[in-house]
Amino acid sequence: MDYTNQIREIAARLFSENKIDVFVGYRMTGFDENQVPVLIRDPKEVPRLVFNDKSVFNLTNYLKHEHTRGKRVGLVVKGCDSRSLQLLLTESQVKRDRLYVVGIACEGVVDDAGQKYQNCQECVFPDAVVFDEMLGTPKGNGQYQVNADIRELASKDLVERRAYFEEVFENCIRCNACRHSCPMCYCAKCCIDQESSTLYNGANTTSAAFHALMTWSLHLAGRCVDCRNCEKACPSHLPLHLLHKWNEQVIYENFQEHLAGVHEGDRGAFYKYSLQDPDDFIM
Amino acid sequence: MNTEIFVTDKAGLATFYEAIIAKHETYAPVEKFGKYEFKKVSALSGCDPDAPIATTMSAKPLFFPRSAKIMKYTADASGTKVSETDEDPLSAQRVILGMKHCDARSLQVLDKVYNWDFIDTDYQKRRRNTVIISARCDKADTHCFCTSLDYNVERLDAMDVLIVNGADGKVYIEPRTEKGKSFLEGDLTHHMTHVRDNEEAAKAMKKQYDAFAGSFRLNMDYKTVNEGLSKIFDSPQFENVSDNCVGCNTCAFVCPTCHCFKISDEKVKDTGVRYKSYDSCNNGYFTLMAGGHNPRPVKYRRWRQRALHKFVYYKERFGENLCVGCGKCTRACPVNISIFEVVSTLPHINNIQ
């Protein structure tokens, strides 16, 4: 998967046609094989753009930043990234007419060892769902399956599960990189941000981490698109996807097979109502 | 020259580690979720003193806890009572194994800020009671640039005991401080060959250092960086180098020299605990004052503060760079921003303009 040339052409064209103010893509770090997101404002910089299977970070994150707010933005999105973009559009966080979206029919991105990330191996929506222009050959959607990790987690009893998560939260250093990297976390004041928070103090205790991460993951229930920006950002390598995948599975099963950001205008699980919705938890 | 060296082999080194763990309170890198963190260990099998730098967190939390209890309080009808917490900030001697030299060096940098004016006695106590025993790296990682900063990596005295894995298969153990010297006295080194001013050993150690120093891909002249950055406070380039930062603070949390903290209360009814925990200047709330005034409301200003604090302000104030070249921030960065790239190219970019 290498669309470097195509993306450079598109970016150059958009600048020359004066359709965008800034193009958000990837460039090489210059030190290793990894890539850095880059915000290009000067057409002269377009040749720095690259795109291949090391283009990992979900760029829709940048749509909440001061450098793209109110500007006309060109953006590269992979399958999962486009789902978060779809949600941002639905939640009125970005305006469609200000965006030029280069969709990728994604074949999966790889980690430092050249291994495809787990979410890419299990990916159900590899093709961009929002785009003005599509690169690559669409493969079509797969069938949603409950992730093996979640099946394993479900097989544990509550005590074991709790013990496992306590270990996870104990290792959290509360840097909040997960929430800052998340494309769907755009609240100006976040309840887990330490200083704006009245709910959770900034102390780095297991209980504070537990409450902060649980609240965060519940806020993302039915909105997480499994791009795993959070997990890749975590300096402690915590398996944060378990929180989100668990919620995803619960919501899929209970809310008419809802998956975040797949359909245009789909406002999310909590807006759906059907007489068939389970109500056995109501006393 | 008056150097004492203990010579042994790989097996002898393992025996040495085991003896230390059996005899002392020992901290070493322990693997958890694919990365290493310094934890108390009871057996050599549970830890890895040679854990790779790329996946090892800093040992900073052992000296500057991620969250330290400042005090507890209880309030009732008779008034409020404040008590210092029962947590003992370490009184017995402890040993840290596997602390890389950059990490060990960071403590010397931090000493400056903790020992000026108000003295941080807890930090000092932790420092005083800790013996750092660590092997010199054999190879630099992609993001390492410790040899570019202003300290002598080869003759570093930040570690009390230096271990060098010679290319000849021998292991050389050298005390670098008085603390290290007295620590090695006794039966810990009985199984080793004790040599003094030995040319052969010195040569082998030098050879290892040269191979290590030669493996660096990143090299810069810190003096140019200090000088260059000190002149470009108003440069618009700060905006360009920081626009892809997601503002997540991770760099500061993993940095062995970042030492900013915040104070926060945890309250349950009439009792509560006050904590001192890590904070970061990349956090938008860092300088937000009550009433809404914020001297650094936008990202590039916060980024500038971070870069300049590390390479200009701290140097001006305390005579050291607030960076040891460990590369932890770059490895942790979700978007792979390299502090090396930023600080080594920023002054340069500005010159071109």
Place this chain on the structure above:
Amino acid sequence: MEQLLVPMMCRIDKVIQETPDIRTYRLKFKEEGMMDRFNWLPGQFVEFSLLGSGECTFCIASSSTRKETFDCSIKRAGVVTADIHTGLDEGDEVGIRGPYGNWFPLEDLKGKNLLFVGGGIGLAPLRSLIQYCIDNRKDYKDFTILYGARTSADLCYKDEIADWRKDPSLKVILTIDKPEETWKENVGVVPKILEEVVKPVVENTKVITCGPPIMIKYTLLSLDKLGFAPKDVITTLEMKMQCGLGKCGRCNIGSTYVCKDGPVFTYEQLKKLPDEF
């Protein structure tokens, strides 16, 4: 370090509602004899904590020459200050750490004319110095106090200002931003009144100013215009602080720790700092 961050408990002796959003808390240490050991000079600050809510930085608004109690004037602005206003009354207890920071250059001020320029809550640190200078009246020459606020209701320390006015050797000039029906004194922002009404003598005069950032900015410009040398203009800086000990890094401006090297700076010193405030 942790021990240094533990506050001493104080009891609130009196609460004075200065303006709709400013209250002065008169404090006294609970511990016997602590008041005698608590020595401060005008310009220094304390960390004031409402246990459970958090800590805030406030300057001490009274002089150490009147030492039975000490005052902190608190404007309702953020989360903690709102909690302080709603939660604290006479008899309640608060934690105090301090005093921290430097103080006004008292020796340099001796034998000089003093011009105090304050705005809003910014009179609080000046009040400490004014009280100190009044109590050591013979050391100083002419006193002029220019004090402004948005409205007449926003003027602090009204009773004390009335006392100052009884003293013929003190010149007190008040101003508010916009005209009000019952207001008979000056109307206009502080820098304007400074230039048009006060017209201070530059020679042998030291100016001490404190107020909201915007007022400071224009007052410094006016003082420049009037011919004051930057070294004769003294101000106290407002920066977010947390530890007060020169450790937590919050108040850094360049290599300066405002909590240690400040908060009192001359305009000359301020000019050398990176432009971050």
